[in-house]
Amino acid sequence: MKGAKALVLEYLEQELLKNNNQGVETQAVAIALGMQRPNVSTILNQLVKEGILVKGSTRPVRYRLKQVVIENPLDFPAIIGENGSLSTAIQLAQAAILYPNYALPVLVLSEIGSGRTYFVDKMMEFALQNHAVEQPHLFQKINCLDYLDALDDLLHLLFGSDTSASVFEKIAEGILFIDNIHILPLADQNRLISWLNHREKEQKRHQKKV
Template structure:
């Protein structure tokens, strides 16, 4: 996905009615504010984005762009990345599988966008009504715990007060925090067999 497409995608999923500033979008996407501002102005010229206010300037999708983007998030992604059409269709089928969807495992080289695709799948599940709008999306990087299976278990399952030195309160695990939503286990292949 090109930078300008990422910016437009993020703007379309901005929860605020007033829109977002170039600075807010740049921070969220980890991009340069100048590049984001330039791309937003290009989108304005194309009629896809409207801007309002001065210092700060707020950008939001135009009404015609909203009508054009009535497709769900995964369909929009498949249109801009036709080589991933089959992957998108499989992800949609897994989300829609009765009664509560299926677990998924995303494979790919480092840096190809598995995390971004997982977040898109989550948004699709919310859009399609299979998850509530405020369902949790919990990301856990397993690589940080590859050498410590005990700590991994306590992160996933939680801990009880007094279970070990320093455990002065009950702490819910990631499984509990992600209940009713999505738990994305990033870099799961780095875990040892004990993990």
């Protein structure tokens, strides 16, 4: 099960995509998620301290995605909507890759055939260009559809086994793209989310980019 912070951050990402990063109020988050307003306020302020959000100065306070200063911005000319519908998605991806000390997990939601893989490829180009990832071979793709008849093999690949390390450990300091995760049983999806949340906490503790 996702923690409160993960739920708030996921909701914010969705809403900021809809309103082009115009901001979200604390009360709106609390109502949407059925949470107590003080608890939401605490989480939002924590995200501000972590450099993910910016707290507005107006009343009521609105929280926005922090603008990332990019020295060598990647050009996205071939992506339709770069300056429109995809502008916030691109900004979120850039912010996740350049997050101080370690990259953040990214969930890309899209319709089939809309260019999700191409978008992730552009994220990798951006990461290489800005030295968030040093070598192209540190980019690995796993399409869960390739394991429809071998889910056990997929789980061993993702989480490791007694005889082999997980793919996350093998691709440390790089980017792992897991496509079509929806085919995993719900229990395994939750396991993956919990694993990523635990890994993110470890990264923060060690202040290491992975």
